[in-house]
Amino acid sequence: MATHARPGSLPSQSPAGRRVPELDPALVAQWQTGGGELIDLFAQARERLGGVAAFRLGPSPAVPTVLVTDPQAVQHVLALHPGRYVKRSHRARVLIGDGVLAATGEAWQRQRRLLQSQFTGRGMRRYEQRITEAARTTAARWAGYARTGEVFDVGDEMRRFALDTIWRSLTGHRLDPGTERELASVQAVVAALPSLPADGVAAQGAVAAELARIDAVASHAIAAARDGEAGPDGPGLLHVLLEAAGTRPEYTDRLIRDELVTLLVAGATEDDILAGYEVEAGTDVLVCPYLTHRDPGLWEDPGRFDPGRFTTPGRRPAHPGSYLPFGIGPRACLGLQFALRESTVLLEHLLPAHTPRFRSTPAKAAYSITVRPDGPTPATLGP
DSSP, rough: EEEEEOSOOOOTSSSOEEEOOOOOOOHHHHHHHHHHHHHHHHHHHHHOOOOEEEEOSSOOSSOOEEEOSHHHHHHHIIOGGGEEEOOOTTHHHHTTSSSSOOHHHHHHHHHHHHTTTTSHHHHHHHHHHHHHHHHHHHHHHHHHHHHTTOOEHHHHHHHHHHHHHHHHHHSSSOHHHHHHHHHHHHHHHHGGGGGSSHEEEEHHHTTTHHHHHHHHHHHHHHHHHHHTTTTTTBBOHHHHHHHTTTTOOOOHHHHHHHHHHHHHHOOSSEEEETTEEEOOTTTTEOOHHHTTTTOOTSSTTTOOOOOGTTTTTTTTTTSSSGGGGTTOOSSSSSTTTHHHHHHHHHHHHTTTOOEEESSSSOHHHHHHSSSESSOEEEEEEOO
């Protein structure tokens, strides 16, 4: 999560802070030469300097980037003082345009208010059946794998289920094979994001063919919804966006396309004192939940899969900034309830019947908008 410190003055009630400790430039250069993942640099900064650490990327940046993994500092940035930190241009803007994930200021507030009602309470109930139908479709596919002994990729299956669920919720239609093939371009662009040129025009050109396919699918879905075409489960979220266009001129077809793609993908502004350190206006501040969730000072044996840490009293850190899979504060993920319901319903349909047996598992993770396995996850199913 990247934010930007806004120009202004130090809060008068704050004591004078210290400079944020900065990673040795030689170590940064060594990392750049080695071609490692950015998360490796983050981990090195956290390990050597603690939960608020700085480093400089590029030839000679005037202001360092500040990495925040300390729970109190995380809460300070995201929940307690969101007005001092603004979201800078999102690296996924080449894909999602002005969708709510990348929007800022008043535009973000308007877009979030419209969508928020769709993903809480009564709004979520209208998507329950669609989530269940997508889970049943996945369960039927898995039953076929179990009968035949076919090797399949678990990662691909999870992506297919998630895409089917959100497509049903957006349009009222199940995900058909043709649409699924075209929307593979979304994942292709997401995977390419870390390596795209910094210049927006050059980045657009590098993935122009994929973006054209995404735009074609979005245009077809918008046209169908505008013509009154509803799926078997009735109108979807896309119809809500089109209704908004009737009274809100900012909801052009382009913004509706951006919101549609944002939903398919989903994941400061003044000087400040942060955990006792001075943060200059204009500083990029990176909150990294991945490292906060893997801090051995907060979590016992953090690299081990251990769901019991969330059900046994006293094993989960008490500070709210220690665990933020959906973020915290005003920019917390709109899809929290949707994602939790997706996961619960899918597991209810799959776990009682099947035990996946992996042929191999990736040694590393890949980091983009989401964290995912860095390679195939082939498996067969046992009872």
